[in-house]
Structures are given as C-alpha cells and as structure tokens.
Amino acid sequence: MVSIREVAKHAGVAISTVSKVLNGYPNISEETKAKVQQAIKELNYIPNSIAAALSSKQFGRVALILDPKRQTQAIDQIFMQYLLGALDTAQELHLEVVTTFTSTIADMSVEELTGYFMAQSVAGVIIYGLSKEDPTLYKLVQGQQFSCVVVDAPIVNERTTSISIDHEQAQYDVAKKTILDDNCKRVLYIAGRKDGYVTEQRLAGMKRLVQDLDLTMMVRQGDFSELAARNIALKYAKNKDVIVCASDLMAIGAMNALIDMDIFRPVCGFDGITLMGYVGKQMNTIRQDFYGISCRAVKEVHQLMRGGQGQKVTMPHSIVKMHYKDIII
Amino acid sequence: MVSIREVAKHAGVAISTVSKVLNGYPNISEETKAKVQQAIKELNYIPNSIAAALSSKQFGRVALILDPKRQTQAIDQIFMQYLLGALDTAQELHLEVVTTFTSTIADMSVEELTGYFMAQSVAGVIIYGLSKEDPTLYKLVQGQQFSCVVVDAPIVNERTTSISIDHEQAQYDVAKKTILDDNCKRVLYIAGRKDGYVTEQRLAGMKRLVQDLDLTMMVRQGDFSELAARNIALKYAKNKDVIVCASDLMAIGAMNALIDMDIFRPVCGFDGITLMGYVGKQMNTIRQDFYGISCRAVKEVHQLMRGGQGQKVTMPHSIVKMHYKDIII
C-alpha cells in the first residue's frame, strides 16, 4: 500500500507538502506541485480516506439516511435512484458516504445519534423524506451540529439545505391535466400520511385547484398504502368523477379497485415509478428525477461542509403518462 | 466526543484494557470487565470505527459490490434486499460497510482496485452476481488479498466463500411443476446472459429435466432482458407448449408477448420479485430470500476476516405462484 510518505520521498518533498497539493491549498509553487502530481501518478497513489477523516474533522464523511419500507418493495426503485445519485456524486467530489437505514438508528436519542455520527467522522447528513414526527432526526437537523440536507422537507437554517420539487405545484399540475381531460367535477383525493411534509403541500395544491376549477373534493388519508387506497376507492369512488392519488402505489390500488367494481374513473398518481407502466392502465403521474435530486443533495452538503449557507432548492418536475412501451427495454 | 481515553480514566484502567474488553479479548478479569462496561454505559461511549479501521488492518471494513442495472429498475427490489440484509447484519457484528456500485470501479485495473480498497481499510468484499467475464473482480477474488464472499458465483478458495441457492435444482423444480401442471412436451427455454454463472447452472437443471421427463427443448439467450424475452417469445412460442424463463422479468416479457399474440402458454419465472404479482397473470417462480442470503454473506465475510476458511454455502429456495393478493399490503 503506497502512502503519502512514499509519495513525498519520491517527489523529494515533505509529507505536508504532498498533503497541501492534495487538498488544493495555496502557497505551493507550480514547480513542486507538478513534481508531486507526477509522483502521485507514477506511484498510483490513492489517499487513505480513513486516515484523512480521522485526522481532520472538517471534511468528514456524509451519512445518507434512507427509510425504505421493508414491506412495500414496489418503490425500492426510488431509493436505489437516491443511492445511485448520491454515490456517483460523492465519488466525483471525493466524499465518503455511509449508507444508513432508519431502522439502524431508530431507537437512538439525539445525543446517541450525534455520538454515533461523530464516532464515524460524519460531518454531513442527507435525510431523504424526513417525517414530521421523527423527533430525533428533527432535533438533529435543528441542532446544527452537522451540515444537513433534507430531501422533501421544508427545513432551512444556517447549516441545513432543503431540496425538493414543488409538490404543491406538481400536484396541481397533474390533477388539473387529468381532470380537464375528462371534464370532471367531483374529486376523490387520496392523500399521503399525515406526518409527511409533502402530504400537506400536495393537499394545498389540490385545494388551490378545487378553487380555480370550481370542483368539489373529498379527502381521505391513504397513508401511501396501496391497500388503504384500494379500500378508500372501493368505498367512495362510485359517486366521484376522478380519483387523484398522492402516490403511484395508491393510484395502482385505486385503479385495481375500480377494475374490481367494473367502473371507469380517471386516476392519477405521483412519482413516476416503473411499476406504473406494468399495471395495464395508463395513468398520468408526476415524474421526479430522484437520481438528479440526490446528486444535487450531495453537492449541497458538500457546500455546507465547506462553510456554505443553508438554502432552499427547488428541482423541476414533469407530467407523464406511463406506458408499458416506455418501460420495456 | 467521548474517546477511549476518557473511558479508561473513568474506569481507572489503561486504554488498552478498554480496547480489550471492547473487542472481547481473553485474559481480562470479570471485575475489570464490569468496571469498564459500566464506564462505557455511563459515558455513552461509542467506539470510533474510523480509528479502529485505521489502526487495525485485520478487522477492517467490508465493501459491498452491487451491479444494479441503471435501466431495468423493476429489479431494484433485489438490490435493496441485499443492502438491507447486509447493513442489518453488519451492524449486529459491528462491521462497517462501504456500499459500492460496479460503475464506480468499472475502469480500474486489479491493482488500482486493490489500492482503492486498501486505502479505505477494506478487508472484506462481498460481490453480488459476479459476471464470468469481469476479469478485474475475478482476479481480485483469486488474488486472495481480501476476504471475499461471492453471491451466485461458484468460486471457493482459502479466503473466498460462495453463497447461493442451488440454481440447478431450483430451475428444475419450478419448470417441472409448471410443465406437469399442463402436461407439456415442447419447451422454449429463455436463458440468461452467457457470462453469468447462474445461467449455466439453470440451463443444466433444464437439461436434466428434459431427460427425466422426455421433453424437447429449444434454448435462446434472453440476456435477462424483458424486451429480448418478448421478442423470443413472439418468434418461437407458437409451436411450443410452455415457456420457461430464467428470470421474472423475462417471464413478464414473454407473457406479454403471448397476450399480444392472443395465445395461451404456461410461463414460469425465477426470482420472486414483487412485480410478478402486478402483471395480471399468475406465474410460478422461484422465490429466493435475498435478504437472508445477504445476511449470511456478511456473517461469512466476518468469519473469513477472522481467519476462517472459504467454503460453499447453499441457501434454500421455494416455489411460489405470485398473486396480487399476496403482494398488496
């Protein structure tokens, strides 16, 4: 294993000089910089990220906090996109990533969690889909001990950046399109879980749409569960004109309920997961670039860790109708 | 951040003593062990895994090498199960995990890859679905510089353990059940990619079955692609009695081809992914416990890193018919 020591010897400089070149510090002559880089190439030197993390608290590692539902594996695609985006970008920025599932840290207090991350030299945290009722992670973010990026939660402070699409507008857009296509009036809206920030925002979009188009709306909590959505549709869909769902999975549940009841109503979803293309019925949905969002999240946490300021970032979205022919490859 | 030093001071012992209790070394009196554990509890001490990894090469970290297809997101479920199993078990065994996608290491030579892992204090590697034609990873395994566990590849040596279900038997089982249900004679077998070990093994199972049941079989390479399987089915299914596919995704492609042709043939798949339950047609498939396999993989790599011997581990499998009602929750 080739260490910084050997690079220094090979280049005929001191270890600290190599370190400075590596980390882009100023006050190094072009000449020595070239010598060092030459030596790095020749020896095929790769800096030991462990040692670097141990030595410097400043540019530590990034923890990814994901909350995959162990039951509903149909949406694993979203988490994989998050992971792919994060790991790709982390490699680009030379950040080390720690993949963490919420189950791992479920019964820790803020203090324990803080210690846990500190012990791993974690300086930045990306939280995907923070629940409003997760006090520990919420406190972690508010504590501002770590540089945080929250995806799909509207928390911003000195050291916290928020990233998401405009859920209010997206829900408005996709529902409007679906409703205008069939000239509907009576809407059944199957919302998400109460403790999610996006649930509120999407509901707000629906309320605005109801006003703008002069509709009537019944709202029920589907908790992002396919089965719950199915049951809600079975119960209430009959005397509605359209079913708007806050997730693709719920849209699939609702659609299957309609098929069982042998009635037709337009349904729209939210997310754009591949599964939508497999269920036999084309549905409108919002497509988010989960990969791109995650890339951006890593870039933002990188900024924060280098002294950047927390901010709100809004990513673009689009409306698509999912077809099997677009899915199969 | 509370360090081992403070624990030692608090317990009134030396640092190394704390380290020894931490790592379960022998030759520590019950009394001091109790004192130390008491101090650990009181101070809420969490060992710094970074420092441990840096200091000791022996019990370093474990790299997970996954190869998720960026296109075919329908099978992300499998990778998430692998990840969940690995992370859960790693936490149990106090192992640190580095999640790696093949894209990250795609254009490295063995030497570079070795350096890359060494620089990260990686001592163990778990490779999920090693391709026969990945020379770099293959050499890495054969080089025996790392403790390796290969999932679904039959490589065993001093420091390499192989884990998988019995693909030959599984393919035999699921095809036999499907064939006997409908008393078929002419089989279309859509195999996987040529460079996969499992492809061979499953094909061997089919050959045995053809002998045992006195069938005729046409074999085509579907490359684990839904579209390829669809095209194969469109071309050859007509004068066959049954279509056996080496993956669920290919079975779905084949089934959709049959629907388009408006003919019926029994189809069976392999994997047991959730998607199978959504496509409207019930199909036999092999269910593997990807989560459990991954748990076992981590346990095995843990053994290897502590001096264990490489071996072959076979996991159980079962045949299921996928129903939508079993999927929706």
Next chain:
DNA sequence: CTGTTAGCGCGTTCAA
C-alpha cells in the same frame, strides 16, 4: 492479568 508504547496515514500548526 494489566499497563506502556509504538505506530496506522494523514491534516495542521508553527518554525525555518
């Protein structure tokens, strides 16, 4: 059985 000591590879003062 316990404590002392020397690194692991690197970042970072502080002199030179």
Next chain:
DNA sequence: TTGAACGCGCTAACAG
C-alpha cells in the same frame, strides 16, 4: 514556500 513535529482514536506487541 517548505518541512518537522504533534495528534486524531484506536489496536497490538511487549513488558511488567
């Protein structure tokens, strides 16, 4: 502009 020296938190010989 460069380099020597210290320490990050821990493990592992070795000495006691």
